[in-house]
Amino acid sequence: MQSWPATRLSDGAKLLSAEQMQVDAMTTLLVTHPACVEHDPGYGHPEAPARLSAILAALREPEFAGLVRREAPLGKEDDIARVHGKSYADSVMARVPQSGHAALDADTILSPGSGQAALRAVGAVVSAVDAVLAGEAQNAFCAIRPPGHHAEPGHAMGFCLFNSIAVAARHAQAAHGINRVAIVDFDVHHGNGTQAVAERDPTLFFASSHQYPLYPGTGGADETGAGNVVNVPLPSGTEGARFRRAFEDRILPALDAFAPDLVLVSAGFDAHRADPLAGLELEEEDFGWVTTRLAEAARRHARGRLVSVLEGGYDLKALAGSAAAHVSELMRAS
Numbered sequence: 450m451q452s453w454p455a456t457r458l459s460d461g462a463k464l465l466s467a468e469q470m471q472v473d474a475m476t477t478l479l480v481t482h483p484a485c486v487e488h489d490p491g492y493g494h495p496e497a498p499a500r501l502s503a504i505l506a507a508l509r510e511p512e513f514a515g516l517v518r519r520e521a522p523l524g525k526e527d528d529i530a531r532v533h534g535k536s537y538a539d540s541v542m543a544r545v546p547q548s549g550h551a552a553l554d555a556d557t558i559l560s561p562g563s564g565q566a567a568l569r570a571v572g573a574v575v576s577a578v579d580a581v582l583a584g585e586a587q588n589a590f591c592a593i594r595p596p597g598h599h600a601e602p603g604h605a606m607g608f609c610l611f612n613s614i615a616v617a618a619r620h621a622q623a624a625h626g627i628n629r630v631a632i633v634d635f636d637v638h639h640g641n642g643t644q645a646v647a648e649r650d651p652t653l654f655f656a657s658s659h660q661y662p663l664y665p666g667t668g669g670a671d672e673t674g675a676g677n678v679v680n681v682p683l684p685s686g687t688e689g690a691r692f693r694r695a696f697e698d699r700i701l702p703a704l705d706a707f708a709p710d711l712v713l714v715s716a717g718f719d720a721h722r723a724d725p726l727a728g729l730e731l732e733e734e735d736f737g738w739v740t741t742r743l744a745e746a747a748r749r750h751a752r753g754r755l756v757s758v759l760e761g762g763y764d765l766k767a768l769a770g771s772a773a774a775h776v777s778e779l780m781r782a783s
């Protein structure tokens with residue numbers, strides 16, 4: 450039985466004792482960087498700097514004192530090139546404006562701080578993979594923006610510049626000799642960019658639950674890659690019980706069958722019922738639940754090694770509470 454309410458942010462009376470915290474929370478890593486707040490797509494854009502500020506404020510609460518906190522290094526072009534090819538990073542960086550904004554498409558807007566933010570986002574996931582695979586941390590949460598899962602190998606889109614989660618997977622394989630990497634994406638939007646990287650490579654596994662139809666339009670159940678892709682499209686209005694069944698019936702058994710050496714999570718929190726961009730009806734507890742199931746799978750196959758990366762989530766209160774629920778369960782699993 451999971452005792453989720455014991456660590457609810459709003460319930461100060463039930464915080465873990467300092468002693469428990471030491472035991473439970475020693476080895477969850479939080480990686481972020483102030484530059485990730487400096488990417489600003491402009492007034493009224495949902496992928497706003499305040500998203501990250503809200504999450505980091507929540508993670509300053511006493512129950513998160515046990516997190517090991519690290520500042521992200523700058524990502525390297527070689528890391529990006531493993532997913533996007535040699536010239537892609539240069540072509541994105543060349544579009545970063547000196548002032549004002551530059552649009553890569555109708556949704557994907559650059560500001561002067563966007564290049565550094567995107568490089569720190571890549572550096573965050575690479576350093577988190579390094580730390581988890583070195584045994585310095587059991588698992589990690591990368592609180593970064595811009596998000597990444599819509600970015601295809603040759604194509605920025607959907608608020609995303611570099612596909613950080615795919616970069617993490619390729620780095621684990623190239624730099625650490627990890628063979629099988631699973632990426633599970635519970636953002637409300639389909640991770641088309643990540644699927645594009647994984648779908649022809651049986652050393653990768655990609656599973657996604659998402660509202661369908663919805664942006665970006667991909668993610669039908671018939672998209673199965675090389676037998677290593679599991680898409681679970683969910684209709685608008687789907688609540689937590691059906692979301693959990695999707696994981697129990699489809700995603701978790703496939704993840705077990707794949708038997709990953711490392712579990713990566715595209716953690717978007719825009720399937721929350723308060724989110725303005727989509728119509729699923731999840732609660733904070735559902736994000737805690739799925740986190741625990743994924744941590745258990747990582748424990749079964751990958752010695753608990755799990756790296757989670759922030760994707761979407763656009764209602765600030767729901768985003769902060771859901772990310773807190775997610776990190777809380779990562780700490781409990783570590």
Ligand SMILES: [Zn+2]
Pocket residue numbers: 636637638717719760761762
């Ligand atoms: Zn999303």
